[in-house]
Amino acid sequence: xxxxxxxxxxxxxxxxxxxxxxxxxxxxxxxxxxxxxxxxxxxxxxxxxxxxxxxxxxxxxxxxxxxxxxxxxxxxxxxxxxxxxxxxxxxxxxxxxxxxxxxxxxxxxxxxxxxxxxxxxxxxxxxxxxxxxxxxxxxxxxxxxxxxxxxxxxxxxxxxxxxxxxx
Numbered sequence: 624x625x626x627x628x629x630x631x632x633x634x635x636x637x638x639x640x641x642x643x644x645x646x647x648x649x650x651x652x653x654x655x656x657x658x659x660x661x662x663x664x665x666x667x668x669x670x671x672x673x674x675x676x677x678x679x680x681x682x683x684x685x686x687x688x689x690x691x692x693x694x695x696x697x698x699x700x701x702x703x704x705x706x707x708x709x710x711x712x713x714x715x716x717x718x719x720x721x722x723x724x725x726x727x728x729x730x731x732x733x734x735x736x737x738x739x740x741x742x743x744x745x746x747x748x749x750x751x752x753x754x755x756x757x758x759x760x761x762x763x764x765x766x767x768x769x770x771x772x773x774x775x776x777x778x779x780x781x782x783x784x785x786x787x788x789x790x
Contacts, residue, residue, distance in 0.1 A: 657682070663762055671759050672751040681745050683769050688738045691731045698728050737770035744772075753777050 658679050702721060708714045744750040751760055753774040760774050773781065
């Protein structure tokens with residue numbers, strides 16, 4: 624048997640692997656050192672969207688998602704509090720505050736969809752790459768707007784077209 628070194632232990636000829644050593648190795652591979660924003664900005668281009676950078680952006684997106692969900696819960700609680708006012712001016716002010724809060728939540732709901740899409744893109748390996756051109760979006764742009772799906776140039780082109788022809 625080629626390569627036989629006398630250390631096979633299974634009846635089917637497979638090698639017995641030290642399970643605790645394999646578990647330690649798997650844990651070491653999964654454990655990625657968390658980078659800071661400064662480290663990511665200083666990273667060379669060849670490291671673009673490596674495992675550590677993806678972990679940084681995934682953490683940032685998860686924190687943003689959690690914050691948006693918490694805001695939605697807070698709004699729900701606030702709107703369920705029924706303040707009874709008899710003064711028409713106070714009632715109008717209250718209605719305006721509710722309207723503004725609901726408008727803000729609607730914007731956050733749309734942002735939440737973009738956050739979920741970005742998290743899926745991290746999982747499928749397409750995060751950080753322009754959807755139109757396939758070029759890198761760029762770390763500074765992703766730090767400023769982690770849900771960006773277009774490079775700066777592609778976004779500017781899209782905005783010029785929208786300005787000329789409308790939506």
